[in-house]
Amino acid sequence: MEKMSRVTTALGGSTLTGRTMHCHLDAPANAISVCRDAAQVVVAGRSIFKIYAIEEEQFVEKLNLRVGRKPSLNLSCADVVWHQMDENLLATAATNGVVVTWNLGRPSRNKQDQLFTEHKRTVNKVCFHPTEAHVLLSGSQDGFMKCFDLRRKDSVSTFSGQSESVRDVQFSIRDYFTFASTFENGNVQLWDIRRPDRCERMFTAHNGPVFCCDWHPEDRGWLATGGRDKMVKVWDMTTHRAKEVHCVQTIASVARVKWRPECRHHLATCSMMVDHNIYVWDVRRPFVPAAMFEEHRDVTTGIAWRHPHDPSFLLSGSKDSTLCQHLFRDASQPVERANPEGLCYGLFGDLAFAAKESLVATESGRKPYTGDRRHPIFFKRKLDPAEPFSGLASSALSVFEMEPGSSSMSWFVDTAERYALAGRPLAELCDHNAKVARELGRNQVAQTWTMLRIIYCSPGLVPTTNLNHSVGKGSSCGLPLINSFNLKDMAPGLGSETRLDRSKGDARSDTVLLDSSTTLITNEDNEETEGSDVPADYLLGDVEGEDDELYLLDPEHAHSEEPEYVLPQEAFPLRHEIVDTPPGPEHLQDKADSPHVSGNEADAASLVPVDSSFSLISVSHALYDSRLPPDFFSALVCDMLRFYAEQGDVQMAVSVLIVLGERVRKDIDEQTQEHWYTSYIDLLQRFCLWNVSNQVVKLSTSRAISCLNQASTTLHVNCSHCKRPMSSRGWVCDRCHHCASMCAVCHHVVKGLFVWCQGCSHGGHLQHIMKWLEGSSHCPAGCGHLCEYS
């Protein structure tokens, strides 16, 4: 024993040293606990129970507590805890329900001290009182918690959770009499050790079992809980009702949670399944872990901070039979690998997009902007170590401004509503759609429809190259500026949103384009200020500071800089992309300004007048004889579709795709088609064009799309009498046996189409209501509401 105390004195205080290291155990560990002097750690598991000394370079096995001839189930530990006052005292929880205490001061080889066999089921957790030498608490699968006084042979008091199995018990560090317990049914209870009859407080913390909890070492009211629902929640218990102050969503169920010493907002978690890493979270930044330890190859089962006042050493035991010491400075920081991106709409339709500069640069092939215009509106308030995630990379900000009025999408709505997509011969469809487009002043589109008709329907086939030449010329100059949104790695959801903007851009039918859009690139060069000499540990926010005020966009400042938005075209980030994107048609001897490159209907004003182009077609129609099969053009048509889609006019792409059907479908890969469809449907739904969107869904041949209108077709209704949901049938309530949906006109039960007034919630048969409202504007139920049918 004197050997141990020597170690203690040698290491006393908080001058811990060491390195990241691990040692192999003979068997998987279930739990670990650290001695008060931070020099020894005990590892317990089903078939292991050992004490290791933590030395500078390695772990050294100190003592094997698993002695005796036959392995007993009493030694199969689910949990272990080392007394924080008395370094000779340990307690273990056995899987067979026995609580064992161990006295390292015993002279014999067997250090087992006392055996409590009061629990009927597995004991999940044991916990010593933080200041009292003889008080031990246990929580078991049988739903009871027991408090033992080690000077007596049996328990002092028993606490019944009145619910399911107890998963964790923890004495409050600050309040002498309080302890918290967590349960398999998601509840957390607060008990006073003096009152075994009932708990002080109970609340539901998680959905499903709460596996662990931990009191904050400094803040007396804070309790962190972790559950199977993959959440870590921090509760403030000082208020009348337990209040959730922070919530961290992890990727797997949370098995252990431990506050990090000396860091108010940090806590370490590990998972029970699937995920093997240990994470340290800053609860104020719940999305990206502050640090991550990836040493283990199987799930981590126990974590412990080595010393209650040293935040840099973490010990962990794992199912992969290793014991690890992790050093905080060796932790990997997911932030470094993250690609920060931001996208936001302004009040007037402006759009700002910020991304790590390296990303933007590589995407567009653009050289990093190195001008002297350093962050005019985009700036970092100050260097604050509490904001560890900011400014680790230089970023570029682009702002896209909308011309006032250009955001009108009426053409889109009109087109969507009036296009005919099916049900007539192809020629008629094309003619009809061309007419619609022309009426809306979208001559380019009208032209395309007409050409499609010629290609696929007329006996005489026309090579499109020739006749389009003249059409294309006018438009080749105006490039769609909004195209710079096209970052390839955007998430699909984001993509569709972007598409919307692009279409908006296209809507500027007769405005001059050149300066309507502006870009501002900011090269925020933070590396200098941040300084690589700052230790990583420091960056991770050990110092407390004000929260969450990062990237402040100062409105005043922004306004003053407004003129600077307007940059010359050169600065425009992805400008060249549009030229590269549509591949030149191989089999046509056309130049880059062929119509499918330049076909931006935004430039319709500059195009050839309608009549002339029409006559051109009719002329060429007469000139050329039918030689080429429609197949000849399909590659061209596909390019045309892709072009429209790239331009943002996914409406055109999808419409043509539907109208032409089998003729072109096979030439475009399934995924692209699906992407177009989803984008278009998304757009339609944003404009509340439900009928059209449903028609599109119906007409699509892609499986993924056509199943869209099969999903969530259930409508849940509540009974109008008892206000409870009607589960089985829509017209009669099971509970109060009233017929819920009576027609206000004929007073019969409605079993088919039911139409409600959203104002007074009366309604009835669709036919009846329609008829009624033709004659009267008041509600048929006589409630006096002025109903409207639209």
Next chain:
Amino acid sequence: MRLATAANEAYTASLAVSELLGCKQCGGSRGQDEILQVGSEDAQMHTLFADSFAALGRLDNITLVMVFHPQYLESFLKTQHYLLQMDGPLPLHYRHYIGIMAAARHQCSYLVNLHVNDFLHVGGDPKWLNGLENAPQKLQNLGELNKVLAHRPWLITKEHIEGLLKAEEHSWSLAELVHAVVLLTHYHSLASFTFGCGISPEIHCDGGHTFRPPSVSNYCICDITNGNHSVDEMQVNSAGNVSVSDSFFEVEALMEKMKQLQECRDEEEASQEEMTSRFEIEKRESMFVFSSDDEEVTPARDVSRHFEDTSYGYKDFSRHGMHVPTFRVQDYCWEDHGYSLVNRLYPDVGQLIDEKFHIAYNLTYNTMAMHKDVDTSMLRRAIWNYIHCMFGIRYDDYDYGEINQLLDRSFKVYIKTIVCTPEKVTKRMYDSFWRQFKHSEKVHVNLLLIEARMQAELLYALRAITRYMT
């Protein structure tokens, strides 16, 4: 048939049940007044029937039997509906085909016929029904897992999983595999239930009509044999009848034992070695618990086409005395590990199954036969743990001596047969255990059996998947 209108279908269902009731064999005292008639149900049951009908387009006999325990039935239907019809990684016809594969392992013609209909209904290729070798390679690969899972789940290793996941173009994704595993275990245990409660064929399936040759005309709801009973059995049956007073004592004795156990539990503490050996004994014994009339049944029905080798069964290994390794629940349990894995790979299903397990495990009416206000938790736990014990799953905190006290031999035979070789259950077995108990209580026992079995199989399969992933 499935396209019949609601009215017709309901009529059919009631017909089926009334036919069941009309059966002479089980008629007499109990069957008639206990089995539910459509039309006489209370509101809750009615809702359940309506839900079931809405989901499946039929009201099958399983539902009619399970409605003894409406609370469970609700959860069961919800889960089954989710597994078969809601969003999931597998296409619909695959799901039914897997159901057929699983049911066929136990030669459960009832479930096979049911799902053959469903399979065709959702557009499955009829050719596949000619045998597993006609199904896509991907499903054929699953055959091995199906076999092992049904009969010796403890033999599943991560190599099985790896084989399925890494088969080039025929490989399964993890999510699909979890879906398939859940389906397999669901139908294995449902097959147990079908035999255990003697569910008779649906009216529209083969053998469902009473206007058939006499050999099939005596189907009834408690016809355990599901078609493969023999004449001499009926004779045995009458001989095996015990007087009422005898069986009355049976219940009394059981209750007495429970009380004793409750009281003396704290007094005599068995040593650790004792506990371990008790588990081992129980495990070993469970292998030899078999009905004596273990005659060879040749699978006569056409479901055998789904077998690759019928010889691979539970019996094999028990005869050879193979050792079942011990699986410790404290190291891998459903609540902590299984749930998380399933919910991760096949969202929401973990929750549904978890609920189902909970309801099945905690279901009680505090009655035993004619006694009221009995705490049956001990008995239920003994049954549950006995089944897990047969699969080599051990609870450290359970004294396996209790099992011997509470479960008598005929009951053990029944449990063993239902769980391991359900196709061999006979009506005699069903009758000979717990003679004074009501049908509803026996159905309750069956629910415990099938859920415990499902959990055991799931635990082994999921552990293998976890091992593969780490």
